[in-house]
Amino acid sequence: MALPENAQALPAKRRLVTSPDSALVSRPDRREGGSSYDIETWKKSDVPALVALEQLWAPWLRKSQADFLYIADHFPDVQRIARPKTDPDTVAGQTTVIQINWGGPEKDDFTTWDKITGGPDGSVKNSNFSETFRRDGNTYVLTAATVDPTIRIHGERLAPQLVTSVVDMASRDPNILYVISAFRPSDLGKYEQEHGPIDFDKYVKMQRGDGELHDTWLRGVTNLGMIPIRTIKDSMRVTATREEFEGYKRDYHRELWKPITEDRRTWLCGETGTWQIVGDPHNPDPNAVYAEYKEDNLLGLVYSKQPSSH
Numbered sequence: 001m002a003l004p005e006n007a008q009a010l011p012a013k014r015r016l017v018t019s020p021d022s023a024l025v026s027r028p029d030r031r032e033g034g035s036s037y038d039i040e041t042w043k044k045s046d047v048p049a050l051v052a053l054e055q056l057w058a059p060w061l062r063k064s065q066a067d068f069l070y071i072a073d074h075f076p077d078v079q080r081i082a083r084p085k086t087d088p089d090t091v092a093g094q095t096t097v098i099q100i101n102w103g104g105p106e107k108d109d110f111t112t113w114d115k116i117t118g119g120p121d122g123s124v125k126n127s128n129f130s131e132t133f134r135r136d137g138n139t140y141v142l143t144a145a146t147v148d149p150t151i152r153i154h155g156e157r158l159a160p161q162l163v164t165s166v167v168d169m170a171s172r173d174p175n176i177l178y179v180i181s182a183f184r185p186s187d188l189g190k191y192e193q194e195h196g197p198i199d200f201d202k203y204v205k206m207q208r209g210d211g212e213l214h215d216t217w218l219r220g221v222t223n224l225g226m227i228p229i230r231t232i233k234d235s236m237r238v239t240a241t242r243e244e245f246e247g248y249k250r251d252y253h254r255e256l257w258k259p260i261t262e263d264r265r266t267w268l269c270g271e272t273g274t275w276q277i278v279g280d281p282h283n284p285d286p287n288a289v290y291a292e293y294k295e296d297n298l299l300g301l302v303y304s305k306q307p308s309s310h
């Protein structure tokens with residue numbers, strides 16, 4: 001399959017799955033006796049547990065309970081949840097999916113995470129897919145994956161199991177040609193805390209000593225055959241009033257906040273993106289936009305039913 005010229009070369013271990021019959025499982029499976037989880041679709045009764053899991057995210061990146069309810073009500077069949085077999089009332093992880101029309105790698109017309117998920121103010125805080133979900137779409141877009149760290153079991157590979165489940169679903173549906181995502185690296189914030197700001201494109205290619213990618217989430221999906229297509233600049237944006245911004249800084253992991261410019265207007269916050277103060281601190285309007293969070297994402301192709309052109 002021909003990729004766009006600007007496709008990024010990552011050390012993918014496996015290549016793209018191009019046949020619906022191809023098994024997606026990629027790496028040696030350390031599990032014995034199969035998975036300890038059942039991967040199922042969402043139910044409305046799962047929403048409290050999904051909202052609880054969402055608390056793992058920074059407050060400005062959390063989907064609201066109302067949006068979870070709307071998605072569980074209108075598009076439950078493509079969402080995935082993982083329940084421990086031994087404790088099926090618990091939610092160990094989830095992935096959220098939206099169905100859209102996409103031009104494919106050659107006619108890539110993906111915009112940004114915000115525009116695809118369709119929040120009215122263009123932010124993750126208000127994104128219930130109501131405006132942008134297309135039942136006749138040819139592509140599943142993974143919009144989030146979360147695994148409860150307290151239930152993480154070394155070697156269980158729950159996140160890859162969730163992604164594999166979405167790919168299985170895509171391979172069974174003749175209308176679905178692709179599974180893609182605007183991937184947000186899971187460890188970029190932590191890396192920048194320790195080593196200072198790094199160029200996004202450089203970070204996503206960074207490898208550990210064993211040749212595997214440094215970033216946990218990108219490593220997991222790369223080992224499932226994800227092919228990077230391009231960087232999406234400012235894929236996610238969130239704005240905040242002065243009170244909200246100061247509240248985030250005060251209440252959300254205070255130790256993670258670091259100014260990285262001399263004027264103290266650009267801040268690391270432990271997340272994939274950074275905050276920029278764009279407003280005037282003396283503006284008396286309490287609703288004025290004071291700060292803006294922006295992050296880049298990596299557009300990647302996880303599955304394609306299109307035949308290879310090579």
Ligand SMILES: CC(C)(COP(=O)(O)OP(=O)(O)OC[C@H]1O[C@@H](n2cnc3c(N)ncnc32)[C@H](O)[C@@H]1OP(=O)(O)O)[C@@H](O)C(=O)NCCC(=O)NCCS
Nearest residue numbers: 144145146147152153154155156157158159184186217220
């Ligand atoms: C990124 C994320 C989804 C990965 O989920 P996961 O189920 O832990 O993924 P994996 O099972 O593939 O494990 C990833 C790595 O952590 C290791 N790991 C898993 N559980 C572990 C544990 N208890 N202790 C130490 N290492 C552990 C795995 O061995 C693997 O490392 P390896 O590739 O060197 O073998 C999860 O960490 C998460 O929810 N992060 C926060 C949200 C996020 O960033 N989501 C992605 C963007 S939407």
